[in-house]
Amino acid sequence: MKIYGYLLIILFQIVYGFIMATDAVNTSIAILIKVDQSGEGDYGKIQDAIDAVPSNNSELVFIWVESGTYREKIVVPADKPFITLSGTHASNTVITWNDDGDIYESPIVSILASDFVGRFLTIQNTFGSSGKAVALRVSGDRAAFYGCSISSYQDTLLDDLGRHYYSNCYIEGATDFICGNAASLYERCHIHSVSESIGAITAQQRESPSEDTGYTFLGCKITGVGTALLGRPWGTYSRVVFALTYMPSAILPQGWDDWGDQSKQSTAYYGEYKNYGPGANRAKRVRWSRSLSSDEVSPFLTKDMIGGRGWLRPVPTHFKRASTIISVNADGNK
Incomplete structure (x- = not known):
């Protein structure tokens, strides 16, 4: 059956999803739902598959999305936790639409539930450059994304609320194409600025020193076609750290901007640690940004900053369809 081939692909991609999982559910078994536009799956649309998950769900649900271009807006409601939405590869599993306006209404994909996992998907808002157009909104706690491609122009990723992990995205x-007030770790991600003049990569929204939020970019790569700032403070206590990251000449020498409010220079926390490339030179950085020591940066360099060791989960090894349980071992044998 074709399903066995799909599960083998998942296992080969397991390097993208690892670490200890939450004890709230059995993380080795998941209910499998297949989405296929050809009519060979359980549903032809992704939202229909999500709608089929019961409210207050307490089991892992693995929604397998067959390759194709899905022209729909998607919402994972707050009362539907423990969903994984997975394609085979971001290049051939595309969720696309175009919309603009309010940043909470325009997203093509909105994740409001906790314990969500997105894998190998392209999520794009094709509205263009004339307004706010969010591709992905993440407002649930404990959300992780592996090997995903997320693209728009302004406010691409509303990394809104909760603890989040992005790996190889x-x-x-x-x-301001990564914005919001989540506590997020971006690890080995490729960040690409398409601004032809002066763009801004981050607009982090932390409003109080008591909030344990902020963005860390660890071992990432930045590219750009024009010039860009590393960030500017949407919130008074905005917090962003770039560590061990490649920065091209597209990064403006000053690095950061106070968004026209000098009072934020004393409250924003913008740190850099052992970055490299022509844009990493700190000689002309704004004086209120920080060159972090190894001790200062250490809390930002592990998944502990998002409590990830307690909730990041591996790919399930057993899948249920109706009353049947399909077991797949690491060597591919059933």
């Missing part, structure tokens, strides 16, 4: 935009 591609994120593209121009203006």
